[in-house]
Amino acid sequence: PAVEYGCEAPFEVEYHDSIASTNDRARELAASGASDVVVLADEQTGGRGRLERAWSSPPGGVWLSVVCRPDLSPARATLVTMAMSAAACAAVRETGVDAAIKWPNDLLVPDDAYARGGRKLAGILTEMEGEAGRVAWVIPGLGLNANVPADALPDDATSLLVELGEAVERRVLVQRILERFDALRGDPEATREAWRAHAATLDTRVRVTLPEETVVGEAVDVTDAGALVVDTGREERVVHAGDCEHLR
Numbered sequence: 001p002a003v004e005y006g007c008e009a010p011f012e013v014e015y016h017d018s019i020a021s022t023n024d025r026a027r028e029l030a031a032s033g034a035s036d037v038v039v040l041a042d043e044q045t046g047g048r049g050r051l052e053r054a055w056s057s058p059p060g061g062v063w064l065s066v067v068c069r070p071d072l073s074p075a076r077a078t079l080v081t082m083a084m085s086a087a088a089c090a091a092v093r094e095t096g097v098d099a100a101i102k103w104p105n106d107l108l109v110p111d112d113a114y115a116r117g118g119r120k121l122a123g124i125l126t127e128m129e130g131e132a133g134r135v136a137w138v139i140p141g142l143g144l145n146a147n148v149p150a151d152a153l154p155d156d157a158t159s160l161l162v163e164l165g166e167a168v169e170r171r172v173l174v175q176r177i178l179e180r181f182d183a184l185r186g187d188p189e190a191t192r193e194a195w196r197a198h199a200a201t202l203d204t205r206v207r208v209t210l211p212e213e214t215v216v217g218e219a220v221d222v223t224d225a226g227a228l229v230v231d232t233g234r235e236e237r238v239v240h241a242g243d244c245e246h247l248r
């Protein structure tokens with residue numbers, strides 16, 4: 001396999017050289033009762049972003065999905081996504097790349113030439129199913145442009161390879177991400193703290209585009225449910241979903 005993977009974290013790993021989408025495979029595993037399984041691929045042929053957007057997933061990336069069964073209400077399942085973004089951001093910083101989280105859960109590498117606040121290094125697609133007011137399963141799917149060359153990246157994106165000028169060892173990177181994720185995922189307070197510590201969006205002027213309106217103001221906090229608190233000057237608005245731009 002392209003990724004030699006030996007994980008000591010409490011996850012079983014199912015590795016694929018190529019697969020349509022690790023989230024799709026993880027959903028199958030979740031439906032058959034699996035838990036704490038990681039689906040990892042070198043390449044995805046049908047990678048998915050949020051809102052039915054496509055996620056470009058050429059060979060060399062870290063494309064992974066984790067089947068989790070946390071004891072959470074559906075409203076707080078976002079904590080799992082926040083744990084994954086904070087874990088991935090910390091592991092990326094250990095490679096020497098100065099990434100930060102853009103709300104809700106993108107990893108960006110700052111780039112002053114970009115009004116939107118940076119180049120996208122990673123994104124997370126979380127899918128879940130609820131049952132009687134509790135989460136039955138939740139699957140955070142992380143797409144991280146690790147050893148993806150510049151010519152295989154979309155516009156406005158970057159990779160660890162591009163930033164560092166050399167390939168990273170994905171086995172080590174994945175291990176670090178999963179260990180941190182495992183340490184954070186059962187601990188809401190630690191998750192929120194870690195998220196805050198890695199966030200580029202807090203104390204930044206933002207424009208959040210919601211389906212019906214646009215909210216502009218200073219991002220002042222994130223809630224336990226992963227919502228962004230925006231001080232518009234007139235009021236504090238709590239926004240739960242939307243696309244966020246950093247304004248300078």
Ligand code: BT5
Nearest residue numbers: 021023047048049050053055056064123124125141143157
């Ligand atoms: C995301 O969506 O950022 C979530 C991406 C999650 C991908 C992982 S890979 C493992 C697992 N299996 C899957 O099938 N998916 C997950 P969103 O915020 O909607 O961003 C999508 C947008 O990012 C696209 O419309 C493009 O503009 C841009 N994009 C696409 N591929 C990219 C890439 N490799 N790097 C950076 N930006 C990309």
